[in-house]
Amino acid sequence: IIIIKEAVIEARCPVCSEILLEPVTMPCGHSVCLHCFQRTVKLISLCCPLCRLRVSSWARQQSREKSLVNTELWELVRLSHPERCRRRLEQRDREIADGGSEDLTYYIIRSLK
Ligand SMILES: [Zn+2]
Ligand SMILES: [Zn+2]
Numbered sequence: 001i002i003i004i005k006e007a008v009i010e011a012r013c014p015v016c017s018e019i020l021l022e023p024v025t026m027p028c029g030h031s032v033c034l035h036c037f038q039r040t041v042k043l044i045s046l047c048c049p050l051c052r053l054r055v056s057s058w059a060r061q062q063s064r065e066k067s068l069v070n071t072e073l074w075e076l077v078r079l080s081h082p083e084r085c086r087r088r089l090e091q092r093d094r095e096i097a098d099g100g101s102e103d104l105t106y107y108i109i110r111s112l113k
Contacts, residue, residue: 016033020074022069023074024037028048030050037068046059
């Protein structure tokens, strides 16, 4: 409960320093946005970007169950910062439209085979 409260006050991704968009909460308790998780997964091979905990088996399981995003926290962030979330989502959609993003699930499945 304490972790969730702090996260909502902060609601900030430690990787991109922007609002937590579709937060992925790792077993160590750190949260990053989904697209940052995707990037850090690629860069430092399935370790938490903050504490370097290996999250490979966890990520594999979560993506299989399609539950990477911490929906509870995501709901709270959206309720706390609706305007910022809307702007960030629009920005991200433009980035995806530009072809800058790749589907995380496919990436993880591929990289873990
Ligand atoms: Zn981020
Ligand atoms: Zn961590």
